[in-house]
Amino acid sequence: MIEVKNLSKKYKEVEVLKDINFTINQGEIFGLVGHSGAGKSTLLRLINGLENYQDGSLKVNGVEIKNLKGKDLRELRKNIGMIFQHFALMSRKNVFDNVAMPLNFWGYDKNHTQKRVDELLEIVGLIDKKYSYPSELSGGQKQRVAIARALALNPKILLSDEATSALDPNITNQILELLKRINKEFGITIVLVTHEMDVVKTIANKAVLLSKGIITNQGEIHELFLKPDENMREFLGEKMIVPKDGINIAIYFPKDVAFECVITQMARNLDINFNIVWGKIEQLSDLVLGHLVINIDPKDKEKVVNYLKKTGVLWEIVKK
Numbered sequence: 001m002i003e004v005k006n007l008s009k010k011y012k013e014v015e016v017l018k019d020i021n022f023t024i025n026q027g028e029i030f031g032l033v034g035h036s037g038a039g040k041s042t043l044l045r046l047i048n049g050l051e052n053y054q055d056g057s058l059k060v061n062g063v064e065i066k067n068l069k070g071k072d073l074r075e076l077r078k079n080i081g082m083i084f085q086h087f088a089l090m091s092r093k094n095v096f097d098n099v100a101m102p103l104n105f106w107g108y109d110k111n112h113t114q115k116r117v118d119e120l121l122e123i124v125g126l127i128d129k130k131y132s133y134p135s136e137l138s139g140g141q142k143q144r145v146a147i148a149r150a151l152a153l154n155p156k157i158l159l160s161d162e163a164t165s166a167l168d169p170n171i172t173n174q175i176l177e178l179l180k181r182i183n184k185e186f187g188i189t190i191v192l193v194t195h196e197m198d199v200v201k202t203i204a205n206k207a208v209l210l211s212k213g214i215i216t217n218q219g220e221i222h223e224l225f226l227k228p229d230e231n232m233r234e235f236l237g238e239k240m241i242v243p244k245d246g247i248n249i250a251i252y253f254p255k256d257v258a259f260e261c262v263i264t265q266m267a268r269n270l271d272i273n274f275n276i277v278w279g280k281i282e283q284l285s286d287l288v289l290g291h292l293v294i295n296i297d298p299k300d301k302e303k304v305v306n307y308l309k310k311t312g313v314l315w316e317i318v319k320k
């Protein structure tokens with residue numbers, strides 16, 4: 001659905017996206033994650049043709065975005081809804097008129113617009129606020145209006161630029177639940193830009209991690225979290241503090257063995273003692289992942305390694 005190949009983007013002489021490659025399939029919730037200035041918003045603007053790129057290819061439904069002009073570009077944007085951190089609502093228009101804006105722009109008749117706006121306000125749970133003005137709404141409600149407006153023309157893709165960054169955690173979760181429901185019920189592909197890994201963890205299926213215009217990591221969410229490498233750990237702000245003595249072994253529990261008693265069984269079967277020196281359970285959108293570090297006596301290393309190889313868990317010896 002969205003295919004990015006060897007894409008590069010420059011602002012004057014500064015290359016802000018370098019050799020970007022990824023594919024987003026229809027119906028996915030895909031995260032573009034990274035620190036401020038990584039190039040996430042730029043990438044999102046390239047997808048809906050708001051900006052141009054110098055090298056490489058960016059195709060939406062097989063169409064090269066760079067080549068689109070005039071009516072074709074407007075048609076592309078009709079198929080792509082967008083929501084923003086600060087909602088971008090018109091303060092002088094009420095909820096109904098805000099949601100009706102795209103329908104009016106495309107010249108739909110009054111009856112269709114009335115019906116469609118009511119339908120959308122039902123979907124986002126705001127039918128009772130139809131005649132309220134943005135200033136009378138909470139942040140979460142404003143974002144719901146923005147979501148309704150973004151869906152007005154039945155887009156195939158919804159782009160979300162830090163849509164929950166201005167909201168508190170509780171409201172963030174409600175908006176993420178709404179986005180999940182929209183994705184499921186209408187099959188809309190969602191691309192979300194965020195600097196919060198929690199957001200991606202909660203709803204995305206796949207993500208790319210961007211750093212200074214380069215993709216450092218990409219894949220299924222559970223893979224990214226299952227065995228986070230240096231880049232992921234740095235992004236997550238995670239510092240593993242482990243003992244200097246002995247051998248530290250990190251064990252990652254994939255989805256199908258997350259709850260099995262690998263550790264206790266190993267202690268019993270091998271008749272050894274060890275310490276658990278670091279641990280974390282990660283709740284992802286629909287699964288739980290475990291990550292433990294054990295500290296063993298060097299004399300047990302071979303036994304433990306051989307045992308772990310047989311269990312099917314992922315593991316590695318932590319470098320000192």
Ligand SMILES: Nc1ncnc2c1ncn2[C@@H]1O[C@H](COP(=O)(O)OP(=O)(O)OP(=O)(O)O)[C@@H](O)[C@H]1O
Pocket residue numbers: 011016034035036037038039040041042043195
């Ligand atoms: N219109 C522009 N002209 C020149 N440079 C720009 C322009 N827009 C963005 N940049 C630069 O491109 C780089 C990527 O910016 P971008 O906004 O895409 O990052 P981001 O990851 O979305 O960050 P943030 O979360 O802070 O918005 C930054 O170095 C930024 O200064």
